[in-house]
Amino acid sequence: MSTPPFESGLLEASLGAFGVVIDTGGAPSDAVDGADLRIDGQRLWRRLMALAQIGATPAGGNRRLALTELDGQGRDLVTQWARELGCSIRVDAIGNIFMRRAGRLDLPAVMTGSHIDTQPTGGKFDGNFGVLSGIEVLSTLHQAGVVTDRPLEVAIWTNEEGSRFVPVMMGSGVYCGAFTLASALAAVDLDGISVATALDAIGYAGSDHIETPACYFEAHIEQGPVLEAHDKVIGVVEAALxxxxxxxxxxxxxxxxxxxxxxxxxxxxxxxxxxxxxxxxxxxxxxxxxxxxxxxxxxxxxxxxxxxxxxxxxxxxxxxxxxxxxxxxxxxxxxxxxxxxxxxxxxxxxxxxxxPAQAFDATLIASVRQASDSLGLSWMPAVSGAGHDAVYVARVAPTAMIFVPCKDGISHNEIESAEPEHLEAGCNVLLRAMLAAARAPAA
Amino acid sequence: MSTPPFESGLLEASLGAFGVVIDTGGAPSDAVDGADLRIDGQRLWRRLMALAQIGATPAGGNRRLALTELDGQGRDLVTQWARELGCSIRVDAIGNIFMRRAGRLDLPAVMTGSHIDTQPTGGKFDGNFGVLSGIEVLSTLHQAGVVTDRPLEVAIWTNEEGSRFVPVMMGSGVYCGAFTLASALAAVDLDGISVATALDAIGYAGSDHIETPACYFEAHIEQGPVLEAHDKVIGVVEAALxxxxxxxxxxxxxxxxxxxxxxxxxxxxxxxxxxxxxxxxxxxxxxxxxxxxxxxxxxxxxxxxxxxxxxxxxxxxxxxxxxxxxxxxxxxxxxxxxxxxxxxxxxxxxxxxxxPAQAFDATLIASVRQASDSLGLSWMPAVSGAGHDAVYVARVAPTAMIFVPCKDGISHNEIESAEPEHLEAGCNVLLRAMLAAARAPAA
The missing domain is CATH 3.30.70.360 (Alpha-Beta Plaits)
Known part of the structure; x- marks a missing residue:
């Protein structure tokens, strides 16, 4: 849906705090000052709404259970967007998808992501916001011609919700060794269909080995009422309960x-x-x-x-x-x-x-805080009361999460709702935090 | 099952406290001293066990739902016993059965009774004990040739349990005006069969008008743990909660x-x-x-x-x-x-x-207490926590209840159990209390 605006020519240039490289092919260089980079909130919203068409419910929610045909269609759509940004696509054996935008150096990637499977009567934002924020970050950099030191990678984790197959957070759990690939592939739904069979059916039974990232961020709606009650735009998540x-x-x-x-x-x-x-x-x-x-x-x-x-x-x-x-x-x-x-x-x-309780990484937390401050966004420290893929990923890599408010704190419900400007703000924080993390260590 | 031992001759004789008349036809007069009359505990037990054969469950309980064919068989058996004692049998429009042993005088009767319908997984004693205690009192008097001043009457109230038709205590409730005959007859079971239809089917849709009794007693297992815990044989019931x-x-x-x-x-x-x-x-x-x-x-x-x-x-x-x-x-x-x-x-x-809470009649309560004392039985004051037909009858006539222990306080259960000697003791108290009440007022 977004067409790469720059087709040729790479001009390496330091971008201050971010240590990125600018592809200036045709674009004025003052338009890509890293400190001023902003994601496109309308594009993010359009993609959220487009993805929500797949498994849309009459009540305005989403029903896109893990590894169903609808989940497959959702995966196809998101990976198509990533391909249009020049990303490589890899899929591991539990069906996790990794969409990578190459970096300037051969270093472990800065990863972000979440899930696109939903509850049976789920909403449009839970999980989808994290995945599409990652895509939006890549789109923004792509459009601005920015090449980061480290590769950036957007993950779609398989079956976070656990509505069709248990356990919940299956894809990130296998990735991080919380349980075995074999046990996850053998899990069956109420019709006796196994995860392995379902992955095959939608064409997402992969075999790629994915190396551990340098760090991981996950943007997510809060799924609770605290930010709204305190009138804050960003929750800087310090730990998962x-x-x-x-x-x-x-x-x-x-x-x-x-x-x-x-x-x-x-x-x-x-x-x-x-x-x-x-x-x-x-x-x-x-x-x-x-x-x-x-x-x-x-x-x-x-x-x-x-x-x-x-x-x-x-x-x-x-x-x-x-x-x-x-x-x-x-x-x-x-x-x-x-x-x-x-x-x-x-x-x-x-x-x-x-x-177990999972503390997030102090450096990354500080970076999210700093990004919020630098964007002039109101923020507060937060904890994640619910489970997220980030909680598993935190076992293998430095991790942090970025929360944005959702209306009345309601989630896992078709009436789940979030304000476009809050989603845009959260995605801008993600962009800044990822850019900061993507900078290669000083030699 | 009991054959009247006396066939002819009536000798009227005062029996001290009880003011009864002795039929001495062939029996030695010292055998029928009213103060020494005792019911036959074994006969009472045999009848309880015989009635319990109708609707016996493999687990040793009873399933004889109101107005089923089994209930009809139970009614037939008990009324047959009453006929053998020379009783007249009347049935009212809600199917309550009244088995009357004539008295010497044309006065309102001393009534006792209870019910023979059971819970779906009920026991052998709940209700049945009260009805068969009444039959046993009549048998004892019949055998001893005693004729009381007042008639004695044993009632079988329709559908006390309410398991098949609601409301509970239907027969006594109609009798006492707690609700209308028409509403009770129109009640239907889960198969849509009405009380009226069910009464017809078992031949117990009567039309007799039954006059209000002089007083009413009901013997019943306690259905609670208090008597057993206090090691008492008789509960002198002072009120229903x-x-x-x-x-x-x-x-x-x-x-x-x-x-x-x-x-x-x-x-x-x-x-x-x-x-x-x-x-x-x-x-x-x-x-x-x-x-x-x-x-x-x-x-x-x-x-x-x-x-x-x-x-x-x-x-x-x-x-x-x-x-x-x-x-x-x-x-x-x-x-x-x-x-x-x-x-x-x-x-x-x-x-x-x-x-509403229902206090029982002070004079009858005292009589039950006195009967227990005179029989050398341990007793304690009691309240009825559960509903009983007596609670409705108390709205129209002086009423009292006599409780005996049941094992572990368990009732409405196939393992419901009571000791033969406790049942015998309760029935002896009933005999004495009924005899005292059956004496005509001094002229």
Whole structure:
């Protein structure tokens, strides 16, 4: 959709802070002063809307499940844009796509990216914004004739959402060794179709080996309400919260609600209710980033006049560092042990998910902050409460994330919405941060 | 199954406290001293086991739903026993059966009874014990040749359980004017079969008008754990708890559990958990008979990592008197209003069931107590936490109930169990209390 404006001639020129090389082929050099480079917000928006046509829902959202034909069409469209920018395209064995714009030097790349698969009733921005921001950065440099020291690379990670195949963040997880390629390829959807088969079907079963990048950025809508509430345009993400998920089972004794005196009850729901309040108290005691949620509960026999005999419920604890998360884990277990003793009930606490807290790279964080300042954008420090591909990539390369607000903090929903000027701002921060990182180390 | 041992001759004789008339036809008069009359515990047990054959379940319970063919077979069996005792049988328009043993005088009857319909996975004693205790009292008097001043009448109330047709306690409710005959006859089961049709099908659509009795007793297993816990054989039931049932709806806002800080949440489940603890506190504040139970809860969207946006749950409040129950109602509504304000949520409290508390008759209660004492049986005051036909009958006639223990307090369950000697003891108390009530007032 964008046609390269420059066709010939390379004039190497230092661009101050960014150490880039300018292809001036025909363009006036004052138009490509690196410090003044800006992405094209309208082009970014047009591409977002074009991609959103693939799997568009009547309610204005997106349904483009991982490795479906629609996902394939989305991949085709984005890679076509990258090809038009002169990028090379590589695909690894789990179907991650890497669109590379060559650098001046043979150094590890500066990578950005995200995902284009969606929830079944997903929105237009979750993931797509990160991928298309990367494409927009490349387009801007391409248009300005800028050649960076390091290669720049935009990744589309396979199956971030986990709606069709589990686990979530599958492509980045395999890439970073969180789990094996074989296990991911063997995962099947509800129809028994495997990831391997689905990759073949859409033509994205690759075999390229992708070297570890120099660093990784991911721009993303916040998927939470904090930026909007604080009226900030940029969230400088310092860490991804660690997560411990549990299934708690409380075993009491069901009995008739009428004839059973209060003192003789072993009420599993009452005990669970107290624990739900405890989960909240544990989170509050670990402010500002401690979080505790009971989202799921199953009550048995769930009849109005029967004292509940067994309850199972989920606990989701999150914290920004492992020490805090470990303390919350201990507090939960202690609360359950106390409750069991107090109420003469059996309580079982089973941890079912564990993601360690992941701090992002201090230098990259500072660079995102600096980029926001230099662009005159309001920003605040942020944490990522949700999982992102960046959290896995951070295990193998210095990583940072850039958040922009989304309306009412709503995501994973067809009404997910974001302001074009916020998306443009986030993409400009990404451009600056990538340019800074793309500069070769001083000899 | 029992053959009347006395066939001819009536000798009227005063029996001390009971003012009965003895049929001495062939039996030695010292064998029928009223104060020494005892029911036949083995016969009572045999009849319980015989009735339990109709609709017996493999797990040792009973499935004899109201107005099914099995219910009809049960009715046929019990009325056959009553006919063998010389009783007249009447059936009213809702299918309640009244088995009357004539008295010496034309006075309102002393009535007892209960129900023989069961829960889908019910036990052998719930209801059946009350009906067959009445039959056993008649058998004992018949065998001893005793003729009481007042007629004695044993009722089988239609559809007490409410498992097939609602409302529960249908037969006694119609009899006592709690709801109309027409509405009850029009009630349909899940297959669309009406009560009227079902009554016709089993031959129990009657038309007899039944006059209000002088008084009513009902013997019943406790269906709770109190007697067993206190090692008592007889519960002298002083009142039936009033009941107020509610559906509480808490409306918050669902949001992603990761990115949403604690302070920005409107968590419907957390709020509900606090209210569940409040319901318990309200009951404890109204000891010893105040009861509060949340048996049913429905959480939306009920996903581990989504802050719940809406919760509905039941509240079941019970108390032995209307003043206490009214205070508990006010406390619940105040707690919900406070919680709504504190958590910035909308809370709706809808009352869906209301049975007023029902005190039983002081004279009859004293008589049950006296009968227990005179039989040397351990007893304690009790309240009925569950609904019983007696609670409706108490609206039109002086009423009392006699409880006996059931194993582990378990009822509405195929493993429901009771000790033969406890059932025998309860039936002996019923005999004495009915004999005392059957004496004509002094002229």
């Amino acid at each position: 660690g997560q411990r998920w549990y299934t708690v089972t409380v075993k009491g004794m069901e009995a008739h609600a009428g004839p059973t005196p209060m003192a003789m009850r072993r009420d599993a729901l009452l005990c669970s209710a107290r624990l739900i309040a405890e989960v909240n108290a544990i989170a509050l005691a670990n402010a500002p980033n401690g979080r505790g949620t009971v989202g799921w509960i199953e009550n048995y026999p769930n009849s109005r006049n029967v004292i509940p005999g067994q309850v199972r419920f989920s606990v989701d604890l999150r914290a920004a560092d492992e020490t805090t998360l470990g303390g919350m884990d201990a507090a939960l277990r202690a609360a359950c042990a106390r409750a069991a003793a107090d109420a003469h009930l059996a309580i079982d606490v089973e941890q079912v998910v564990y993601f | 009033g009941q107020r049932w509610y559906t509480v709806t808490v409306k918050g806002m669902e949001a992603h559990a990761g990115p949403t800080p604690m302070a920005m949440r409107r968590d419907a489940l957390l709020c509900s958990a606090r209210l569940i603890a409040e319901v318990n506190a309200i009951a404890l504040a109204n000891a010893p008979n105040g009861r509060g139970t949340v048996g049913w809860i429905e959480n939306y969207p009920n996903s581990r990592n989504v802050i719940p946006g809406q919760v509905r749950f039941s509240v079941d409040l019970r108390a032995a008197d209307e003043t206490t129950l009214g205070g508990m109602d006010a406390a619940l509504r105040a707690a919900c209003a406070r919680a709504a304000a504190d958590a910035h949520l909308a809370i709706d409290v809808e009352q869906v069931v209301y049975f």
